[in-house]
Amino acid sequence: MKITARELNRATLHRQLLLERASLDVAEGVRRVVALQAQQPGSPYVALWNRLAGFDPAGLDAAFTDRTVVKATLMRITLHAVHAEDYPVFREALQPTLYASKLGSRTGLPPAEVLALVPGLLDFTAVPRGTAELRAWLEERVGAEARDGAWWGLKGYAPLHHHPTGGPWSFSDRPSYVAAGSGPLPEGPEGAPEALRRLVVRYLEGFGPASVADLAQFGMLRRGPVRQALRALDGEVERLEGPAGEELFDLVGAERPDGATPAPARLLGMWDSVLLAYADRSRVVPPELRRTVIRVNGDVLPTLLVDGRVAGVWRPADGGIEATAFAELPEPVWDELAEEARSLCALLAGRDPELYGRRYGHWWAKLPTGRVRLLPG
Incomplete structure (x- = not known):
């Protein structure tokens, strides 16, 4: 089969x-x-x-x-x-x-x-x-x-x-x-x-x-x-x-669900x-993004999953979640991500809003050009 x-x-x-x-x-x-x-x-x-x-x-x-x-x-x-x-x-x-x-x-x-x-x-x-x-x-x-x-x-x-x-x-x-x-x-x-x-x-x-x-x-x-x-x-x-x-x-x-699911x-x-x-x-993970999200020292960045595949990265920011997509995303997808961001910020608020602190911030300077949005918390 x-x-x-x-x-x-x-x-x-x-x-x-x-x-x-x-x-x-x-x-x-x-x-x-x-x-x-x-x-x-x-x-x-x-x-x-x-x-x-x-x-x-x-x-x-x-x-x-x-x-x-x-x-x-x-x-x-x-x-x-x-x-x-x-x-x-x-x-x-x-x-x-x-x-x-x-x-x-x-x-x-x-x-x-x-x-x-x-x-x-x-x-x-x-x-x-x-x-x-x-x-x-x-x-x-x-x-x-x-x-x-x-x-x-x-x-x-x-x-x-x-x-x-x-x-x-x-x-x-x-x-x-x-x-x-x-x-x-x-x-x-x-x-x-x-x-x-x-x-x-x-x-x-x-x-x-x-x-x-x-x-x-x-x-x-x-x-x-x-x-x-x-x-x-x-x-x-x-x-x-x-x-x-x-x-x-x-x-x-x-x-094994249908591929159209x-x-x-x-x-x-x-x-x-x-x-x-x-x-x-x-x-x-699309092959062209593997080295972007899985770094040479073994760090694996927090990722956006869109239609079942990695499409970008995210990190906590003042006021919400900063999302970087490496290709154009339809507005309904951004709406989905915004809803997820609100829920995630609620989880983090009572615990640790920075989540990973300074563990991975330096990688953002090395990311390819992307479409960046602040998803409000």
């Missing part, structure tokens, strides 16, 4: 709840979309505001506090917010990636020595611990010279959750860590085939259809194990032919998952 570019786009938006805001609670919303990028504390809130009808940020505050939704280093070795029930499986499936990237280099110690610290570290973080406490704990065990390298590896490798520390978006720039408390202890560089199969299914539920390269990109996984996982799911997964003739995979019976305008936050979960990002 062949799938067109618009059908692929609409399938993605449907599964990411971007065709229509869903009437779900926060935990179920996070489960449905699988994983939310969470490098910047405000991003999961903007992501859910885009996806859930009547989103109340207090619901996400509560979910982080009671650990129904957890924030941890996972896919692509970056911070993600996921449903607590998904975390152990995702962490186990990503074991080879995390081991290689966090224990295989830069710690200054043999991997076995760092690995031997994990059980004690998890005992110590049975209650939340700040960075200073954790460095002091490590210094007692490995010495001052090796402390920082060991902590660099362990904070990304060990099964730790980020503990809420307050601030407008639950987490501040002074992280606190607590042991995940579920799932097997990581023991070495080997993967867990069953966990990887479950990760593949969850990925396709939230981001499919997708290629082997897309799946590998999502988790920074090797393609060989991904192919093995797909073969093991024979009967649960079907093959499709993508717009350029590429081989795609999807769950049997998964819903309308896609409403959205104001996606920084690092929105729908922009990053694929090797081929052209399903949502």
Whole structure:
């Protein structure tokens, strides 16, 4: 079966709840979309505001506090917010990636020595611990010279959750860590085939259809194990032919809306998952805009989504949202964006009107010429 570019786009938006805001609670919303990028504390809130009808940020505050939704280093070795029930499986499936990237280099110690610290570290973080406490704990065990390298590896490798520390978006720039408390202890560089199969299914539920390269990109996984996982799911997964003739995979019976399905305008936050979960990002990001919105240092600017594809960028400004479109947009689209901007400003007003502060402002001087409007808040 062949799938067109618009059908692929609409399938993605449907599964990411971007065709229509869903009437779900926060935990179920996070489960449905699988994983939310969470490098910047405000991003999961903007992501859910885009996806859930009547989103109340207090619901996400509560979910982080009671650990129904957890924030941890996972896919692509970056911070993600996921449903607590998904975390152990995702962490186990990503074991080879995390081991290689966090224990295989830069710690200054043999991997076995760092690995031997994990059980004690998890005992110590049975209650939340700040960075200073954790460095002091490590210094007692490995010495001052090796402390920082060991902590660099362990904070990304060990099964730790980020503990809420307050601030407008639950987490501040002074992280606190607590042991995940579920799932097997990581023991070495080997993967867990069953966990990887479950990760593949969850990925396709939230981001499919997708290629082997897309799946590998999502988790920074090797393609060989991904192919093995797909073969093991024979009967649960079907093959499709993508717009350029590429081989795609999807769950049997998964819903894929018609390409003519309308896609409403959205104001996606920084690092929105729908922009990053694929090797081929052209399903949502036009190739000519990829380097504009995904910067060389990994920053991903807040974007305008128009007819299901990136059409520009936005940032908070005095009096509302400053939107920059890189092509002419019809007035009804600007009206849609203005309505979204009013809703977003209401979300930000009680929290942090600047949202990302000075994180990305310098990029605006490097943007191509666009059509700029202030959308009143």
